[in-house]
Amino acid sequence: MLKSRHLLGIADLEPDEITLILDTAEAMTEIAARPIKKVPTLRGRTVVNLFFEPSTRTRMSFEVAEKRLSADTLSIAVAQSSVTKGETLLDTVRNLEAMAPDMIVMRHASSGAPHLLARLCRSAIINAGDGMHEHPTQALLDAFTIREHKKRLDGLKVAIVGDLLHSRVLRSNVLLLNRMGAEVWACAPPTLMPTELSRFGVRPTTSIDEAIADADVIMMLRIQHERMCGHFIPSTREYFTLFGLTPERVRRAKPDVIIMHPGPMNRGVEIDSDVADGPFSVILEQVTNGVAVRMAVLYLLAGQEAATD
Amino acid sequence: MKLLVKGGRVVDPANGRDGEFDVLIEDGRIARIGKSLPADGGEVLAVQPGWIVAPGLIDIHVHLREPGQEHKETIATGVAAAVAGGFTAVACMPNTDPVNDHPGVTELILRKAADANLARVYPIGAVSMSSRGEQMSELAAQKAAGCVAFTDDGRPVASALLMRRALEYAGMLGVPIVDHCEDPSLKGDGVAHEGFYAARLGLRGIPGVAESIMVERDIALAALTGGLYHVCHMSARESIRAVRAAKARGLTNVTCEVAPHHFVMTDEALETPIRYDTNVKMNPPLRDAADRDAMLEGIADGTVDVIATDHAPHHADEKLVEFDRAPFGIVGLETCVPLVFDRLVHAGRIGVSRAIELLSTAPARVFRLPGGSLADGAIADITILAPDAPVTIRASALRSKSKNTPFDGWQLKGAVVMTIVGGRIVYRNDL
Numbered sequence A: 001m002l003k004s005r006h007l008l009g010i011a012d013l014e015p016d017e018i019t020l021i022l023d024t025a026e027a028m029t030e031i032a033a034r035p036i037k038k039v040p041t042l043r044g045r046t047v048v049n050l051f052f053e054p055s056t057r058t059r060m061s062f063e064v065a066e067k068r069l070s071a072d073t074l075s076i077a078v079a080q081s082s083v084t085k086g087e088t089l090l091d092t093v094r095n096l097e098a099m100a101p102d103m104i105v106m107r108h109a110s111s112g113a114p115h116l117l118a119r120l121c122r123s124a125i126i127n128a129g130d131g132m133h134e135h136p137t138q139a140l141l142d143a144f145t146i147r148e149h150k151k152r153l154d155g156l157k158v159a160i161v162g163d164l165l166h167s168r169v170l171r172s173n174v175l176l177l178n179r180m181g182a183e184v185w186a187c188a189p190p191t192l193m194p195t196e197l198s199r200f201g202v203r204p205t206t207s208i209d210e211a212i213a214d215a216d217v218i219m220m221l222r223i224q225h226e227r228m229c230g231h232f233i234p235s236t237r238e239y240f241t242l243f244g245l246t247p248e249r250v251r252r253a254k255p256d257v258i259i260m261h262p263g264p265m266n267r268g269v270e271i272d273s274d275v276a277d278g279p280f281s282v283i284l285e286q287v288t289n290g291v292a293v294r295m296a297v298l299y300l301l302a303g304q305e306a307a308t309d
Numbered sequence B: 001m002k003l004l005v006k007g008g009r010v011v012d013p014a015n016g017r018d019g020e021f022d023v024l025i026e027d028g029r030i031a032r033i034g035k036s037l038p039a040d041g042g043e044v045l046a047v048q049p050g051w052i053v054a055p056g057l058i059d060i061h062v063h064l065r066e067p068g069q070e071h072k073e074t075i076a077t078g079v080a081a082a083v084a085g086g087f088t089a090v091a092c093m094p095n096t097d098p099v100n101d102h103p104g105v106t107e108l109i110l111r112k113a114a115d116a117n118l119a120r121v122y123p124i125g126a127v128s129m130s131s132r133g134e135q136m137s138e139l140a141a142q143k144a145a146g147c148v149a150f151t152d153d154g155r156p157v158a159s160a161l162l163m164r165r166a167l168e169y170a171g172m173l174g175v176p177i178v179d180h181c182e183d184p185s186l187k188g189d190g191v192a193h194e195g196f197y198a199a200r201l202g203l204r205g206i207p208g209v210a211e212s213i214m215v216e217r218d219i220a221l222a223a224l225t226g227g228l229y230h231v232c233h234m235s236a237r238e239s240i241r242a243v244r245a246a247k248a249r250g251l252t253n254v255t256c257e258v259a260p261h262h263f264v265m266t267d268e269a270l271e272t273p274i275r276y277d278t279n280v281k282m283n284p285p286l287r288d289a290a291d292r293d294a295m296l297e298g299i300a301d302g303t304v305d306v307i308a309t310d311h312a313p314h315h316a317d318e319k320l321v322e323f324d325r326a327p328f329g330i331v332g333l334e335t336c337v338p339l340v341f342d343r344l345v346h347a348g349r350i351g352v353s354r355a356i357e358l359l360s361t362a363p364a365r366v367f368r369l370p371g372g373s374l375a376d377g378a379i380a381d382i383t384i385l386a387p388d389a390p391v392t393i394r395a396s397a398l399r400s401k402s403k404n405t406p407f408d409g410w411q412l413k414g415a416v417v418m419t420i421v422g423g424r425i426v427y428r429n430d431l
Helices: A015-032 A057-068 A080-084 A089-097 A113-120 A136-150 A168-179 A208-212 A236-243 A283-308 B075-084 B103-116 B139-145 B160-173 B196-201 B208-225 B237-248 B260-264 B289-301 B336-345 B352-366
Strands: A046-051 A072-077 A103-108 A124-130 A157-161 A183-187 A203-205 A217-220 A258-260 B002-006 B009-012 B017-020 B022-026 B029-034 B043-046 B052-055 B057-062 B087-092 B120-126 B149-151 B177-179 B229-231 B254-258 B382-392 B411-421 B424-428
Touching: A015 A136, A015 A168, A015 A283, A046 A057, A046 A089, A057 A072, A057 A103, A057 A124, A057 A136, A057 A283, A089 A103, A089 A113, A103 A113, A103 A283, A113 A124, A124 A136, A124 A283, A136 A168, A136 A217, A136 A258, A136 A283, A157 A168, A157 A208, A168 A183, A183 A208, A258 A283, B009 B352, B052 B352, B057 B075, B057 B336, B057 B352, B075 B087, B075 B103, B075 B411, B075 B424, B087 B382, B087 B411, B103 B120, B103 B139, B120 B139, B139 B160, B160 B177, B160 B208, B208 B229, B208 B237, B237 B254, B237 B289, B254 B260, B254 B289, B260 B289, B260 B336, B336 B352, B336 B382, B336 B411
Parallel strands: A046 A072, A046 A103, A103 A124, A157 A183, A157 A217, A183 A203, A217 A258, B002 B043, B009 B052, B057 B087, B087 B120, B120 B149, B149 B177, B177 B229, B229 B254
Antiparallel strands: B002 B022, B009 B017, B022 B029, B052 B382, B382 B411, B411 B424
């Protein structure tokens, strides 16, 4: 059982809850192997996917997960502009709630937006990414992928390299990996490091070579092209020279290193194509595993709902 | 008309008085202060022993929102909140709609304040037209209409040249320039203090130096021009350091203020007790413990001249949104006295006399206002306080039209008993 009826972030999960989600996800992978990839678990339940920010991977992944669990789903992509026309987030969600959904999966550009809803709305809220804050199902699917390959999380050296400052994937992953006993190295230029990064429970470094030396896992984060505007980096070319993951650099890691990326990738900016498509890459597995992990989360939260009804 | 305030501890730093005295008020002015004065046919107001009789408190940083944003506050509700908070006078910020850059707006504010007839209202005019930082407002005309200071508050005076000229020009008029110090490029689209909590919560940060860099610039310009310069709502330890150094250099034309939330709270409030509570979103933001401690130190050692609330009412709907979309600011008029007494006086950081200096004597001096003194012949603006009375702050009970306070439910010690403006009791708290 999960303690909360919402999944707002890894910050709220105990290690045993993380393990429960990962174990449940493992059971869910079996469903994807069936010729008919569907179970009746969430039949009659309504799940709304409310995406205030563009998303392909996460939204599709949730939709597939919901359909495999037989939920009735409704996906709404709200352009930011229509929100700025007047309706507040709270009103948008209360209108949806008037149609009695059981769960709301939300992606929003503002950190803390799902926390606002969890405080003021009836539905169970699943955070599908809030601003620069958390992206809990991404961290869970990353952990699932690591566990599949390494059979454990504790004691692993995980290097996370890229735009740490703006990354919700970093924040959720650090929380989860710390909780599960991994050693996390975080690498970026100082301009893209969050304030007091060492207090996050990571080893900060500006040297990618140091970060990935003997690493079991390398996780690359996307560099948005518009980051040049805030004077974060001079150019994507210089960034790649200093921080890009190349086949030469990968050799410094453990021989059985796995290379991950939450997507969308910028080839030639943070990662060389030879690495992204190479033998150590598990980037597409991450996408596959995303469905199982989200099925597990939906299933466990729905069970929670049933228990509290 | 006579009123004898009998008993109580008169604390009047302007006249070096602190002890048991009676205060006789006649025709809206202080007629006499002395021991065991006769009522002389007037009404007697018996003050309990231990209560403080102080010159009326003055808040020189208040947003009354009228004209233009009456859904947040009106002059009438704002002054009602002021007197309930013990303030006999407030200076109101020009970032209304339209901006107060013209005597017409000043006159409107003064007329509404006269209609409300509670606290005195002193308008602050905009430094520049529409506070855009381009063309200086007609400062002399605004002074003649009743403005007591100039600021583009809500925004900094970003142009060093405009700041220089404004200090020179307003210096001619003997009126201070008040700057909301914040380097626009360093602030960027930040919404919270750039520190551990904002980093963890994924909120864009505003570093302390975004403030202090402009404080330093302004001090240099104050030294150059000799103009009267006042830093509003200081929040960063670097700013305290800069003002302390300026005063040590003998720059008597530099003054500053701190708001209660900056010496009471830290950025930890972004997370605890409620994550992303928009009622802890203000500008400048709540900073870290070292900054908070620097404010306390500056208040104790005299670097800080004035405590002003930056009373910034916002409608509940406006605050009930995503953190980064919510407007900056909290209401402050009705929570100031309990916070000052509980966190400064009872905590042993300052004495009662210093508290009254920060809340009354100094604001009157810095803005050259009547009041702040209980001298014979002074206007009879008096605040009576019960320093040991317990107070539970209730947002729903605030007189302000807006209830955006992070102090809801706080239990503090130090209450306003009575507020007297021009010899007239305008607020009475039945303790």
